[in-house]
Amino acid sequence: MTAARSPHSPADRPRPGLWERKKARTREAIRTATYGLIREQGYDATTIEQIADRAEVSYSTVCRYFPVKEDIVLTDAYDPVMAAELAARPADEPWPTSLRHVLRKVVGVGIDEDLELTRLRTRLMAEVPAVRSRMLDGMSGTGRLVARAMADRTGLDPEGLEVRVVSMSLIGGLMEASRYWAEHGHEGSLADLVDRALDAMEHGLPATGKG
Secondary structure: OOOOOOOOOHHHOOOOOHHHHHHHHHHHHHHHHHHHHHHHHOOOOOOHHHHHHHHOOOHHHHHHHOOOHHHHHHOOOHHHHHHHHHHHOOOOOOHHHHHHHHHHHHHHHHHHHOHHHHHHHHHHHHHOHHHHHHHHHHHHHHHHHHHHHHHHHHOOOOOOHHHHHHHHHHHHHHHHHHHHHHHOOOOOOHHHHHHHHHHHHHHOOOOOOOO
């Protein structure tokens, strides 16, 4: 998924320093080089050496910013967006409503910024086992961040079972909706699939039609 915008306007944020801006440009150059090479020759054929050459940085620079190739595809700014959006919801709002808002917000950010890149990243998640495995590894960190946001809003223990289950269900639902979208040729709306995922989380499996 593409790097997400903050839920706050630029005027609400302090301007990054020169070093932070340089790092952001380097990260973006590496990502852009990687996506271009993957489109041209596929994921497996794309090497760190090629990425470094196209991004005009050293091999060690690529590895310093992204320890493994999969991280270039997966690293984004969705985590703070999810946490901020969840924390901003009314305290008395039903959880299904809050979760639906948060997931739709995250999905909308990526699609609004670059639909084709969102499609590429979800396709890689669906088709490349190494990418999918790395994403699963990172889900626990995202789940903890979301659990903390839930705990701050509710006063519950972020390590409590219920909070952990709901937070990981949120992350897992988004991942599976994205993967399903890619497996079906990106037909239809990802936001609609997110709604279906949330319906399943809230109400369980649909009726099979069997008596």
